[in-house]
Amino acid sequence: MKVLVVDDDEIFRALLREIISEAGYEVSAHANGQLAWEYLSVEGADMAVLDVNMPELDGLSLLRKIRTSERLRGMPVLLLTIKAFVEDQVAGYETGADDYLTKPFSAEVLAARLKTLERRILGRGTAP
Numbered sequence: 001m002k003v004l005v006v007d008d009d010e011i012f013r014a015l016l017r018e019i020i021s022e023a024g025y026e027v028s029a030h031a032n033g034q035l036a037w038e039y040l041s042v043e044g045a046d047m048a049v050l051d052v053n054m055p056e057l058d059g060l061s062l063l064r065k066i067r068t069s070e071r072l073r074g075m076p077v078l079l080l081t082i083k084a085f086v087e088d089q090v091a092g093y094e095t096g097a098d099d100y101l102t103k104p105f106s107a108e109v110l111a112a113r114l115k116t117l118e119r120r121i122l123g124r125g126t127a128p
């Protein structure tokens with residue numbers, strides 16, 4: 001089970017890699033949406049954790065590409081942002097996000113959300 005991680009903040013990216021690896025997933029981490037899209041187009045992934053605010057290609061734009069891709073449209077996507085504004089979350093869900101977390105978040109909550117996405121959307125993973 002491979003999780004795509006995309007965040008332009010190097011410290012957050014390293015933190016996400018650590019949390020998600022420790023939760024038992026393979027991680028492929030990228031610094032912006034464009035690099036992530038280039039990777040995804042070739043390698044694919046099972047789930048994605050996307051920062052919203054990024055240079056080159058932001059999280060919502062990458063999510064839009066994922067949702068219009070024949071191959072990737074069913075992929076569970078969790079968005080991350082430092083903005084806790086309601087309108088950003090609504091925009092995220094309207095673009096096709098499955099879940100949303102605002103920074104800072106707890107490692108345990110992120111891991112639990114990923115397990116839930118895996119179970120609900122992919123129909124696999126450990127039963128609670």
Ligand SMILES: [Mg+2]
Pocket residue numbers: 007008009051052053054
């Ligand atoms: Mg960012």
